[in-house]
Amino acid sequence: MIPRHDSTRRMADELMTAYLTGRLDRRGLLRRAAALGVSMPALTAAFWSRQPARAAQEATPVVQLGNYDGRTLRMSVALAEDEAQVFEEVIIEGFGQATGGQIELIRIEAIDVIRTLEAQVGSGQVEIDLLAQDNNSLAPLVAGELVEEIPEADQILPPETIQALLPVLSFDNTFYFLPARPNVQITYYNSRRFEEYGLEPPQTWEELLAVGQAIQEQAGVGLLSIQGVPGGAVGVTVTQFLWQAGAEPLELDSEAAVTAFQFMQDLRPYLTPQYPTATFDTTNTYLLNESVILAQNWPFGVNVIVQEGGKEEILTYEGWSGPVANVLVLGGDVFGIVRGTPNRDMALDFFRYFTSREVQETLTSRLGWPAMRTDAFGAVEEWQEPYFESILNALQHARARPNVTYWLQVEQILTNAFNDIVTNGQEVQPTLLRYQQEIDALTDGA
Numbered sequence: 001m002i003p004r005h006d007s008t009r010r011m012a013d014e015l016m017t018a019y020l021t022g023r024l025d026r027r028g029l030l031r032r033a034a035a036l037g038v039s040m041p042a043l044t045a046a047f048w049s050r051q052p053a054r055a056a057q058e059a060t061p062v063v064q065l066g067n068y069d070g071r072t073l074r075m076s077v078a079l080a081e082d083e084a085q086v087f088e089e090v091i092i093e094g095f096g097q098a099t100g101g102q103i104e105l106i107r108i109e110a111i112d113v114i115r116t117l118e119a120q121v122g123s124g125q126v127e128i129d130l131l132a133q134d135n136n137s138l139a140p141l142v143a144g145e146l147v148e149e150i151p152e153a154d155q156i157l158p159p160e161t162i163q164a165l166l167p168v169l170s171f172d173n174t175f176y177f178l179p180a181r182p183n184v185q186i187t188y189y190n191s192r193r194f195e196e197y198g199l200e201p202p203q204t205w206e207e208l209l210a211v212g213q214a215i216q217e218q219a220g221v222g223l224l225s226i227q228g229v230p231g232g233a234v235g236v237t238v239t240q241f242l243w244q245a246g247a248e249p250l251e252l253d254s255e256a257a258v259t260a261f262q263f264m265q266d267l268r269p270y271l272t273p274q275y276p277t278a279t280f281d282t283t284n285t286y287l288l289n290e291s292v293i294l295a296q297n298w299p300f301g302v303n304v305i306v307q308e309g310g311k312e313e314i315l316t317y318e319g320w321s322g323p324v325a326n327v328l329v330l331g332g333d334v335f336g337i338v339r340g341t342p343n344r345d346m347a348l349d350f351f352r353y354f355t356s357r358e359v360q361e362t363l364t365s366r367l368g369w370p371a372m373r374t375d376a377f378g379a380v381e382e383w384q385e386p387y388f389e390s391i392l393n394a395l396q397h398a399r400a401r402p403n404v405t406y407w408l409q410v411e412q413i414l415t416n417a418f419n420d421i422v423t424n425g426q427e428v429q430p431t432l433l434r435y436q437q438e439i440d441a442l443t444d445g446a
Helices: 004-020 026-036 040-049 051-058 081-099 110-123 139-143 191-196 205-219 232-244 255-270 280-289 301-308 344-354 357-367 382-395 407-423 428-445
Strands: 072-076 102-106 130-134 177-183 186-190 294-297 314-317 331-337
Touching (some): 072 344, 081 102, 081 357, 110 130, 110 139, 186 191, 186 280, 186 382, 205 255, 205 294, 232 255, 232 407, 255 407, 255 428, 280 294, 280 301, 301 314, 301 382, 314 382, 331 344
Parallel strands (some): 072 102, 072 130
Antiparallel strands (some): 130 331
16 A cells, blocks of 8 residues: 555656646646645645756756755744644645755744844844744834845845835845735725615725715715724825825825825715724624725735625725825735844745745635735636736735834824824814924934
8 A cells, every 4th residue: 555645745746747747737736736635735845856857948047945954944923823724734844845944933923023133133042033024114123233134135036026025125225125925905895785886996086985975875874994993004094095195104294195184084974983993804894794895905805705704796906096196005024034043044945935936826825815926826716816916906006115113103193193184073284284293203313
């Protein structure tokens, strides 16, 4: 009797041979593997074992992963439970099969990352090699000399890397980070309810106001939502409206900023009463129970709402334009290599593995994560295709937030301005002038 692991390895080898010789496309490869019970790590190991042959066949250089037998890469990353399970199956097992190396996940709360690294780097006892960090919290890592420069970035970034991700990776023209998981908000709408009300998804601010008013008149209550939870949620909401008007979140004393806040105030009567509690998770709930029929949220909501919730009438698109353009906040995580790590080479090879097309395709199809490569969306299920088209379109409008060490304080200022102007109806211009003084104080003290 053939041992199970030998049988699986043989089937993985046969499937990968069929793929590399053109007898199976990527979607066919993954579907056939699922039918045979062949895991993604087994497929990935078969893929990497064939790289020399593939390189010779295609006459193009292919990155080779090192042998890290007996070594462990310690990685800090924040994952939800379902994400952790897929990460274990696809990343940890697959990297181990491809390189012999082990990955140890270290769970540190985001607010504790800086303090933990400062202690480790300062003492010379580094216990984290690689971290995945929100791209909105990078400046303190560079300013505190907690992460290493990555001069190899130009060579190891896949040519297919989405170009919108590049600006956030470097400071003063020096790479300190590598892309991990990009994110951008897309706009969800209930197509059945829109059809019932005789409406089309809004493409401009003017249309957004008109749609909101029409829905409220017919439904008797506002069914639009913007994320109004203090802090990061409001920070994203306000920043996007500011950019769409041609304003900047650090310059609230501009005419364009007045335009943006005036629009949000004008939109307020047509919002759901629940908007002050709307954030990444509650927005999904509101769309599921139809107390909201139009809202922007992150792409993970597609699996939650459509696949798990069965709401096939919820469709998506890249959103609306303001007076200047449609501009969206670039969210997500990047990788940073901790200064002083003895496993720098292993961390770079982990990045090569993580950003391979095969791994990116699997994370996209199973978790709904936007890929960091333009060519890694081809393996999604047929039902997912229009949603990921929206994500790709939205990423074309994505922009990184200001990389300043005091951004968390700026988000609180934006929250206070939002509450005063949008929720409480205070006069726009004098309120913004008052909060600009608070931003100026942060800038002067930086």
